[in-house]
Amino acid sequence: MVCIVAFFVVLVLSAVSAKYRKLLGKAWGCAWRRVTLRPCDTTFRDDVKNSLLAPLAVRAPRLVRPASMAIEVLAWLMVLSLIVSLYLVGRSGLDLLVYGTCDKQNAQACSLAAQACSIDAIQPGFWESIGEGDVLGAFGREFASVGDTIATVPGRLRTWDAADFAPADATYLGGYTAGRPTALEVLDPGCHYCAQLFRNMREAGFDQTHNVTYLAYPIRAGVGDKFANSQLIATYLTAIRAFEAERAPAGSTNAAAETGDWFILEQLFTTQAADGTTTQEWMNRASAADATLRLQQWLSDDGYTADDIARIVALTGSPEVAASLQHARDAVENEIRTVSIPSLIAGGGLHAGLVDVDTLRGLG
Numbered sequence: 001m002v003c004i005v006a007f008f009v010v011l012v013l014s015a016v017s018a019k020y021r022k023l024l025g026k027a028w029g030c031a032w033r034r035v036t037l038r039p040c041d042t043t044f045r046d047d048v049k050n051s052l053l054a055p056l057a058v059r060a061p062r063l064v065r066p067a068s069m070a071i072e073v074l075a076w077l078m079v080l081s082l083i084v085s086l087y088l089v090g091r092s093g094l095d096l097l098v099y100g101t102c103d104k105q106n107a108q109a110c111s112l113a114a115q116a117c118s119i120d121a122i123q124p125g126f127w128e129s130i131g132e133g134d135v136l137g138a139f140g141r142e143f144a145s146v147g148d149t150i151a152t153v154p155g156r157l158r159t160w161d162a163a164d165f166a167p168a169d170a171t172y173l174g175g176y177t178a179g180r181p182t183a184l185e186v187l188d189p190g191c192h193y194c195a196q197l198f199r200n201m202r203e204a205g206f207d208q209t210h211n212v213t214y215l216a217y218p219i220r221a222g223v224g225d226k227f228a229n230s231q232l233i234a235t236y237l238t239a240i241r242a243f244e245a246e247r248a249p250a251g252s253t254n255a256a257a258e259t260g261d262w263f264i265l266e267q268l269f270t271t272q273a274a275d276g277t278t279t280q281e282w283m284n285r286a287s288a289a290d291a292t293l294r295l296q297q298w299l300s301d302d303g304y305t306a307d308d309i310a311r312i313v314a315l316t317g318s319p320e321v322a323a324s325l326q327h328a329r330d331a332v333e334n335e336i337r338t339v340s341i342p343s344l345i346a347g348g349g350l351h352a353g354l355v356d357v358d359t360l361r362g363l364g
Helices: 002-016 018-035 044-059 061-099 126-131 135-156 192-204 230-247 260-270 279-285 288-301 306-316 319-336 357-363
Strands: 182-187 211-216 343-346 349-352
Touching (some): 126 135, 182 192, 192 260, 192 279, 192 357, 211 230, 211 319, 230 260, 230 288, 230 319, 260 279, 260 288, 288 306, 306 319
Parallel strands (some): 182 211
Antiparallel strands (some): 182 343, 343 349
16 A cells, blocks of 8 residues: 555655656556556565665664554555545535535535525434444445435436426416416425525516426424424415415416415515514424414415415315325425425526525526
């Protein structure tokens, strides 16, 4: 391993000084033979070791042998470190290409990623598994994760059509307008980047150039949700869509005008609570009972009657709504395969994380 390490050292030195370049060919020849599991047939390895050990041989000859062994061990460690580093760089680059973040286990931990709420991996991480003594499981999950990322590459290179992922009872921001392209956002009601994207779309006039719809995806974290009441809000949003589909005239859709689910999202994402915080922050720390009362109050404010609200509440516990929520989750995890919330499908592409106003205008 000494000659492999020496090759990289000489490679770096030759880039800054011509006097080392004459050693580069010899260093490469020895390193290549070692990489291909053949013995080094040059004296380069011995020359390197002798140059390192010569001062020690003069002062303490008895230490030459243990020092020689130490050099070999250190060389092995450096080569292994190099291999691991190259693997990590390659994996991070692949994740960045596919998911828009260099760490798909925790998208928020990557400084190169767009601002987003991360869909963190529920399975234990590599080093966590190593710490627990599950070495086989750690390597198995690591390689399975890389394989899954590689399998996702072809899907990222395709042209994305938001209409392919819109729910059957989709509603649209501002209502549906024939002739406009469809845009779909994957959102978590509790994620503050989703609130910012909503405001960016309003500022960019994105809802005036696109038919904007959504999939509600409450991010899970261990045994619960990442944000309190996200599942509750998503259930109400889905129940409202089902209610609007029920009362739509035969042969029509519930897409003609903006519906109560969008009114709730607007209140949630753009208004302030009485205590000075955003309504979204208030909802994220409210009790389920208080959050439910607020949702029902918003429905009343939007013109829904008491009977309408009662029907929507009944639908929140229906198999139909549960199936719709599960369908959205399956679409996000198995088809869209994003790790960042929000994610926006528009302009033929998948945009992971927060999309700024200028980019939204460019998609129009």
